[in-house]
Amino acid sequence: MSVKKRKPASVFGVIAMIAMFVLFCWPGILLFDRPGPLFLGLPPMLWGTYLCVVLCVILMSILVKLGVEK
């Protein structure tokens, strides 16, 4: 993969990483920090945690395809 192609991938990777921090630290965490309502029996914070794991795996898999860390 050429250097030119890698650069946008790096930018995408860094933006995605910062977005994940914003979503799961302050202020994004306010979305999940509540006792209810329960969804499929689980509270919002547990769903937030699952969402964090799944989103990170998807984003990192995209980065593997793009070869961003080279």
Next chain:
Amino acid sequence: MKENYWVVLLPFTLAYVVIALILGLSAAKRGTMKKLEGWAVASRRLGVFVMFFLTGAGAISAYTFLGAPGWAYSKGVPVLYVTIYLTLGYFVAYFFLGRVYKIGKKFHHVTQAGVIRHRYDSKVVGAIGAVIGILGCIGYGITQGMGCGYILNFASGGRIPFWAGITLVFAVMCIYIVVSGLRAIGWTNSFQGILMAVVAVLAGILIVKHYWGSLGTLFTGLQNEAPQFLTIRAGGWNYRIWTTSVLVSSLGIICWPTFWVMWMGSKSINAVRRTVSILPLYWFVILPMIVVGYAAILKLPGITPTDSIAMETALRALPLGLTGVLFAATLAAAMSSCEILILNAGLQCATDIVAPFSKLSETKITQLSKLLVLPFAAIIVVVSVTKPESLVGMLLMTYGWLVQLFPAIVGMFFWKRATKQGAAIGLLAGLVLSILFSRLWPNPLGIHAGIWGLALNVVLFVVISFLTSPPPKEVVDQYFNLHEYQEE
């Protein structure tokens, strides 16, 4: 509580120790253990399967099976920061691990401090990096040592004293680490990783079913009777400590010298990339154990110490045989994390503190690395016996120390102007402030001590780097032309 439970639990738990010993010793046959790269990084031949469990099980530790349910039981959802920081931490690590792998393979480095010494062209900076790494390993090792002590003491019904349990487990680990190095850890972690995942899910399901019937009933009960356990603020935390704890711990992942050793052991850059991209899926193992803590909030109030809640709950709710396997898995979690810590402590002390200031041959350095595993294990055992902090509390403090390596690591790969003076002074000042704000004035303004240290560290690192002579161009170029590296 079942009577004479120890007659079943203890054999299960001890059987696991024997299995780990056999697996660990068997691993030596396939490696070249007389050479440093053979012992320390398994001759750089680990594939995706072993890498996945080596890294995954290495990160899942005593706090997953003891500390995390304990926090869920006593504080509620703030414990979820563990899953979130591990996930985000590997996202951050992703940007570094390719570079770590390439620089390790190209220049035959086996430790993080070795890479730091090379890039900053300074034995002293390398040694400082090694000291911080070793401190982190000892701090985290104490968490695991305490876990080992709790498990064997509980499994034996108090017949194996806390100190004796820790000593036994560490003695066994030392044997197979000295003999088989990283390859032993890869093999044992693969077994431990599968065992932990299966047992955590099974225990979570059965314990919830026993006490509540379903997850919905459990959380509806909490919502009605103890809603404070379902929010961060009411759990005794606030958004500042949540955010700064996640931040410190996530940035701290890349600072763990143990992960560098693991990544350098990978057989290819693709293996390490693929491993890390799917690794967060393994953190689902933590969630069933957290749910075990929730299940006990209303059903078993007043249990102390809270770190023992998973064991207490299992003993009341599960068949004894399965409880025995859970105890074995809990011990596996503590051991899987601890093995790499004591290997790394011995390795860094020999290769980054002793060797650069002496004229030892590679064979002598390898022997010294193996030998130094023993005193570091002994230090962890002795401190663990004093039970210095709760498991998660100890973990948080350790991350505060280790994260001080972050600016030097970023500078190493991304800032050509970073100098050894800037790195050294920033590291030391950040470490001192972090220790002061952990011990004397804990977390001022509700902000994690590590963030305060990191802020001072970054300012000093940047200012002093600009005020001092730039590092040799030929060395810096080696780190900034890594895209030219081709795998053999």
